[in-house]
Amino acid sequence: MIPDKDTCMVYHATNLFHANIIQYKGIRLDVQRQLTDFGKGFYVTFNLVQAKKWARIRAAYPQISPEILNQLGISKVQYFNHPDTKVPAYIAYALNLKQLRQLKGKAFPLPHETDWPDYQQSWKSFVQDCRKGKQHHYEYVYGPVGGGHLTNPNEVKASDTKDQLSLNTPKATRCLLKLQVVVLKSEEETSKKSKIKQLYNHVRSLKNARNNENLFLLEIRDELMKIGNLTYQQAGKILQSSSVALQFDSTLMHEPPAYWAFSILYGTHKLWHKEYERYITGKGR
Template identity: 40%
Template sequence: MLPNTSKLTVYHGTNLFSAKVIKYNGIMLNAQRDLTDFGKGFYVTPHRKQAIEWALVKAQDPQVNSTLLKLLHINKDDYLNHPETRIPAFLSYHLNVKQLFSLHGLLFPMPYDSNWFLYKARWKDFVESCRLGMKHPFDFVYGPIGGRHNGTYAIVRPSKLKEQLALNSDKAMQCLSNLRITRLRPVNTNHEKKLNEHFLQRNRNKSVMNHPFLRSVCEELFSISQRSYLDADECAKFSWMAHQISKQESILWNESPTYWAFFILYGNKKLWYNDYESYLVRQQRNKK
């Protein structure tokens, strides 16, 4: 639970390009993703390690909302080919918690809290609704990240330890101060390449069918791309995310199999966030 204190350090993982955009242009709320756990907002965490994990993912997958590029007057190729999009970085801020608590917020306890059973059903309904585009009136929302998805983005389970704070209004973002940027080592180091080569060699004759999350990614890739199932299996098996997702409590579990299917299909060749979210909305409409 967020402590009721005057100052708390919070972190946001991203790539160096986006970190500098935030530093010099401020946080652009309308450029944030729509279908997220607590709605459109700027997400931070009190855990530095968690922000670093996100930064490594964002450097490997440098996607941004096309709205941001319009505001910056640059095209997608300029962004995707910029060297700083591949460099992980995280932002640190001082958060004025007392100022934040004076606003209209929603607080969920973490699953290890003794009161979690009172909030579990509401948290689940709230996150599932936000991931389908529900708008809410809160300036901020705090609680656990939606964890492993069991093959569908619409059905969620809480992460036991990973917590997040969504700042959903300009008033909430004004509670942040003392921005600092920390640049991390680029993702594609020689050590990472050797680990990937070892993983690929070890799994060359295996199918992703043995891993439930990768199987879901493969099925989504098959559906989206209309490739053969064998080809989808190969693409999923030899992808960057297949190596990462095998790690226990990987941050990648917090995105949907559909998200990673789009990642494998398009990589950094295009901006596909809008296509991804439109696809999720169409899927949900077809189920009704």
């Protein structure tokens, strides 16, 4: 649940390039993604560990709104080649909860809380609607992160450990105070023995058809075939050589398989978020 206090710390995961823009230009709600769990908004979490994991993913697979690049007067090539784009960072804020509670909001309990069973279905329906582009009229929404984003929307389920707070209006974002940008240090190099063990475990997981990671990768392969008009063999080969498969992290499962298919196909060659959302809503098919 949202902490019962007047202020607390929250975190927004991103890369250093985005963090600097937010620090000096402010938050732009109009350029945020639409088809997310709680709709178009600026997302923060109370969970610092979660923010750090997402920061590394956002830096490894960078994207940005073309409108921001136009505002800055730089090209997509300059963005992708900028040294700050690949640097993971998060923004720490002091959140004025007293001010936030005065706004029109919606809060779901987390799965480990006793009243979760009463809200589970309504959370699921709310997330499904938001992912389809249906708009809501709340100024903020809080609840668990959607996990297992398989292409079948009925597969949506709540994460047991990850939370998110979507600030959907300027009034809500003004509840964020005392911004601080924190750059993440490089992860310690894994020993040779650990790398071999990781590779062995990865191969085992790929051979296990019942493994969630493997099933998710198979969903990505199917999306690669549809989006890229590829054969089964072509899609499988591209997937196997991608960083999504080679450096798989369960955190990736909080974006739909189609999202990672677009990432694999277009990577840092184009800005594909809008094309991805058209595809999801059926307009791009």
